[in-house]
Amino acid sequence: MVLKIPVIEQCTVSGDMQQGIMVEDLAGYLARNKNLIFPHRHNFYHLLLFTKGGGKHTIDFETFDIVPWQIYFMSPGQIHSWSFEGEMDGYVVNFDKDFFKTFLLRPDYLGSFSFFSGFVRDEVFTVKEAEREVIVDTFKRLRTYVRDVDFAHISLLYIFHLLEKQRDLPSPLQEDIYNRTLLRNFLNLIELNYRSLRLPKDYAALLYITPNHLNALCQEVLGSSAGEIIRNRVLLEAKRLLVIKDYAIAEIAYELNFNDNSYFTKFFKKGEGVTPEEFRKKHT
Structure with missing residues (x-):
């Protein structure tokens, strides 16, 4: 007996997906996926930056109040749901599990970033003010040039490194x-x-x-x-x-x-x- 859990496929929610990645403004994403409020899991990586709006979102049964400049990361298999309030805006990035497979020498490289630890406590945090302008600018460029897969790889990794650096984690021995x-x-x-x-x-x-x-x-x-x-x-x-x-x-x-x-x-x-x-x- 195999249980079937509601799994949202990348192609189902990502609209104009290019070579395994989608970048979209949050308002447009929600307009296309207005019924996506039930608990579900994805078969792809999902990150979302809020720049406007409120409400709550839940990842693996831990609930967070939404505030502007909060960002969250989700790995394939995690369950989440959301309940938004007011006018929402920001950016959504969905990318396939194998998106970096041919680009990175180490297939487990994403695991070196704290927000891909698999623990919800590491996956939700606020972007510091000093980094907001450059991160939003990078999201805008990534959305514009997402068809260039090498540019998409580099830009996304750049965002990851900026966010990891701003968390002020000590350098490991x-x-x-x-x-x-x-x-x-x-x-x-x-x-x-x-x-x-x-x-x-x-x-x-x-x-x-x-x-x-x-x-x-x-x-x-x-x-x-x-x-x-x-x-x-x-x-x-x-x-x-x-x-x-x-x-x-x-x-x-x-x-x-x-x-x-x-x-x-x-x-x-x-x-x-x-x-x-x-x-x-x-x-x-």
Whole structure:
């Protein structure tokens, strides 16, 4: 049994898409996609800069108040919805998962930017005033010359670097680079295996390190144990599935590799504080 989650395809919402990328003003994008308010996930990268407007938007069940000059990044697979208020404006960029594949030597390069960490807490922030003019100008140029794929690659990476620089993150030491690479590999492995591998020792073996090393690394960088990170990923997927009302709780438990429905319910309530049914009622 394979569950089908509402996935918004790039071609469905992107209109005049060129070679795997779309750049559009927010007002025009919303006018074309006025019914896109239900929880859904994309199969592409999605970033949005607000320059005007208000309301709320939610990414993986974390809700944010919209303010001008807020920007958010979403990776493929994350669930989001929005509720806008007033006159909205800004810029939207959608690009395919493989957009940088032939342009960058390292296919995992996007993961080096903090806002592509996979954690919602890193994906939403405010653009500092000193960077606003140059970032808007770059968005305008990117929209004008989006058919030039090399220009689009370079411009988008330029925006990423400007935004990463303005976050004032400390430069990592060599040891930090090694540990963060390990952590990124751990998170990637969870993404691939969370349905079947639930123990830190399984992931530590795949990374050729000890479970103690893995746990210490997770505690130091993320403030959670390796086991908690694995369980949180399973819990997140359960929440994503629960907002789609067509599937029974037992079906979701089966998809996530729980032995029975009652065990899944206990797992969910321990992590979220409510039963799956209560969570679904609240979010749908």
